[in-house]
Amino acid sequence: MESITSKVLYNRELAPGLFTIGLEWKGVSVLPGQFVMLRVSDSLDPLLRRPFGVYKVLSSKSVKSTGAFKGSGIEVLYSVVGRGTALLAARVVGDSVGILGPIGNGFPLPSKKQKLIMVAGSVGTAPFYLLAKKLGRDSTLIVGARGVEARALARDFKALKCRIEIATEDGSVGTKGLVTDLLKKELLKEKSESSVVYACGPTGMLRAVTAVAEAAGVEAYVSLERSMACGIGVCLGCAVKGVPHEPRPGRPPEYAMVCSDGPVFKGSDIEWENL
Ligand SMILES: Cc1cc2nc3c(=O)[nH]c(=O)nc-3n(C[C@H](O)[C@H](O)[C@H](O)COP(=O)(O)OP(=O)(O)OC[C@H]3O[C@@H](n4cnc5c(N)ncnc54)[C@H](O)[C@@H]3O)c2cc1C
Ligand code: FES
Incomplete structure (x- = not known):
């Protein structure tokens, strides 16, 4: 750093x-x-x-x-x-x-057999550009936005091997509705059991995405957004409970820090009711 x-x-x-x-x-x-x-x-x-x-x-x-x-x-x-x-x-x-x-830790690279589905709420697309570029093979990006800004959010991904699906609140671009509606459809497709879902966006969306993935028997990884003061694991301001992490001196052992232990965690490890 x-x-x-x-x-x-x-x-x-x-x-x-x-x-x-x-x-x-x-x-x-x-x-x-x-x-x-x-x-x-x-x-x-x-x-x-x-x-x-x-x-x-x-x-x-x-x-x-x-x-x-x-x-x-x-x-x-x-x-x-x-x-x-x-x-x-x-x-x-x-x-x-x-x-x-x-x-932070960043996203694990999916295995060769896994089909990557990225779910982004608005600027939650940000951490996925380098990931899709690194992967260099077919992946799916589901973008959720309020309206026409969805086009700008998705634009750069067109140059990558990325299939783009868009859900907007006002229906001005893509499907009118939520990213979770599109994710459910995606996971209903053949061989969804070999998929892995990565999500970034508001906490409510991450919680809903994790629930949809779990219902389909698919692993979800989420990049959590918490208010951060120090960004280096010192102030304990971005603590989340119950997530496996390396215990460190001077910290309550049951809490992980989103800045230094995350921001990417398995969705199934998070105690969503405490966020
Ligand atoms: C790991 C991480 C990565 C992020 N990446 C991006 C990114 O690539 N692009 C981007 O636009 N934003 C990103 N954010 C969110 C960004 O940090 C906040 O939008 C920003 O700090 C708001 O600052 P502000 O002074 O404009 O807003 P403030 O005046 O501080 O707050 C305005 C509103 O935004 C909310 N807010 C503030 N900070 C956060 C936060 N950290 N998470 C969620 N809500 C917040 C507040 O509750 C309030 O409702 C990220 C956050 C984290 C934790
Ligand atoms: S922001 Fe200070 S510990 Fe994470």
């Missing part, structure tokens, strides 16, 4: 409130599903860095021995939801942005 001061290479609005920011980071090495903590302003206000998945590695090379992508920078896909993300959206080319990372 590194702590660096990076420069903004670009910061583009893809759809209202949906941005990608390119950040310089020479020699960066990232596993699919890892994230970074970004300092979104030059001052100490807001004090806390904000967590974001690594969407792309710029000028990347895949390193076979480690499974990581090495490159000269990262791209983060983000939506503006509050003050921190609004400040990030105001950063311009050449501005400084502090980065701490890469952090």
Whole structure:
């Protein structure tokens, strides 16, 4: 993990409130599903860095021995939801942005026999781009969004070997409804028992996706989103109960930290009623 001061290479609005920011980071090495903590302003206000998945590695090379992508920078896909993300959206080319990372375990690579189904709620698509690229064979991405921004969320995946299904709340793109409706259909298809489901998005969606996968007898892995203060396993602010993890001194043994033990966990290990 590194702590660096990076420069903004670009910061583009893809759809209202949906941005990608390119950040310089020479020699960066990232596993699919890892994230970074970004300092979104030059001052100490807001004090806390904000967590974001690594969407792309710029000028990347895949390193076979480690499974990581090495490159000269990262791209983060983000939506503006509050003050921190609004400040990030105001950063311009050449501005400084502090980065701490890469952090977390990332997604395990599915076995050759497993069919990967990725389920993303809005910017939950972010950690799946590198994963689908790494996999390099047929996979399915189910994207859920409020409306037309779904097109921007899915666009980059078209260049990968990825079949895309979209569910929107207003029915403006794809099917009107929920990602879990599309997931149920996908799992009803032949040989669903050889599928594995990976999900990233709001907690309610992750809970529902895990339940649908379990009902079909399929393993689900989820990338959890918790509010994070430190991002390095110290403040205990992102604790989740009941998930297997390496016990560490000074921590209650029954709790795992999403930042340092996750963010990816088996959905069946999580005590959803406590989240
Ligand atoms: C591991 C991880 C990876 C993430 N990856 C991305 C990403 O790739 N792109 C992206 O747009 N967002 C991502 N997020 C969520 C992102 O961190 C929050 O949207 C951001 O911190 C909000 O900051 P803010 O100051 O704009 O909002 P705030 O003013 O802090 O909060 C605005 C609203 O967002 C909610 N919120 C704040 N932080 C989180 C959080 N960590 N998880 C869930 N809800 C939150 C608050 O409850 C509130 O309702 C990720 C979160 C985690 C934990
Ligand atoms: S954010 Fe501090 S322990 Fe995870």
